[in-house]
Amino acid sequence: MTEAVIRVAGLGKSYETAAGLFPALKGVDLAIYPGEYIAIMGPSGSGKSTFMNLLGCLDTPSSGDYFLAGENVARMETDALARLRNRTLGFVFQGFNLLPRMSLQDNVALPLVYAGVDKHTRRERARELLDKVGLGKYAESLPNRISGGQQQRVAIARALVNKPRLILADEPTGNLDSHTSEEIMRLFGELNAEGITIVLVTHEADIAAHCKRQVRFRDGQLVSDLLTEAAV
Numbered sequence: 001m002t003e004a005v006i007r008v009a010g011l012g013k014s015y016e017t018a019a020g021l022f023p024a025l026k027g028v029d030l031a032i033y034p035g036e037y038i039a040i041m042g043p044s045g046s047g048k049s050t051f052m053n054l055l056g057c058l059d060t061p062s063s064g065d066y067f068l069a070g071e072n073v074a075r076m077e078t079d080a081l082a083r084l085r086n087r088t089l090g091f092v093f094q095g096f097n098l099l100p101r102m103s104l105q106d107n108v109a110l111p112l113v114y115a116g117v118d119k120h121t122r123r124e125r126a127r128e129l130l131d132k133v134g135l136g137k138y139a140e141s142l143p144n145r146i147s148g149g150q151q152q153r154v155a156i157a158r159a160l161v162n163k164p165r166l167i168l169a170d171e172p173t174g175n176l177d178s179h180t181s182e183e184i185m186r187l188f189g190e191l192n193a194e195g196i197t198i199v200l201v202t203h204e205a206d207i208a209a210h211c212k213r214q215v216r217f218r219d220g221q222l223v224s225d226l227l228t229e230a231a232v
């Protein structure tokens with residue numbers, strides 16, 4: 001059987017608050033396989049961001065196990081975990097998170113700087129990805145010269161630059177109008193068709209309808225896990 005890209009078992013996270021420990025995630029089991037396109041849904045406060053932060057290794061669980069590309073994340077040293085994270089995961093955020101004083105090309109190339117890739121290769125690879133998302137001609141522009149939808153395309157190009165197996169996207173259309181959201185979802189659909197696994201948080205049903213599988217959280221628990229019509 002194919003190995004899961006992500007496997008969590010009994011995953012729990014409690015936050016310390018003035019009122020005591022607050023259990024935001026209560027023992028979640030989930031496996032995500034290569035090529036999946038999955039929406040994480042649920043009302044505000046249900047634990048979606050907490051779950052995504054754990055999947056992105058941005059936070060550590062209070063209980064349970066997390067295997068990323070077969071590796072037990074809890075047992076890894078910080079450097080090894082950073083390397084695994086850089087080569088396995090690409091991140092896309094609601095607010096695009098581009099650096100305002102850097103050209104689009106330099107924004108896209110930034111993860112390659114951390115990966116120790118030489119300047120020439122960085123530039124070529126960034127250009128290639130800007131072309132892929134249809135923005136090659138703006139390579140030298142600053143982020144404030146393009147629209148929000150275009151900025152999100154640049155952020156997706158940046159997420160792809162290390163050739164990750166998996167993209168984690170947290171409300172990627174949350175700041176976009178519905179037409180632009182559809183365009184971004186079409187781009188995710190194309191990337192998934194090329195074999196990239198995508199995990200996307202959304203609370204909008206029409207956005208989640210683009211995904212092939214939908215899991216739903218409520219009060220820190222996974223309450224449903226369904227394939228959609230897009231899966232057939």
Ligand code: ADP
Nearest residue numbers: 015017022024043044045046047048049050051
């Ligand atoms: P969602 O993304 O579905 O809106 P979150 O994962 O952000 O949900 O939050 C789940 C619950 O955990 C909420 O009740 C929230 O108030 C609480 N929570 C999130 N982060 C913290 C934190 N750092 N400290 C205390 N409570 C938190």
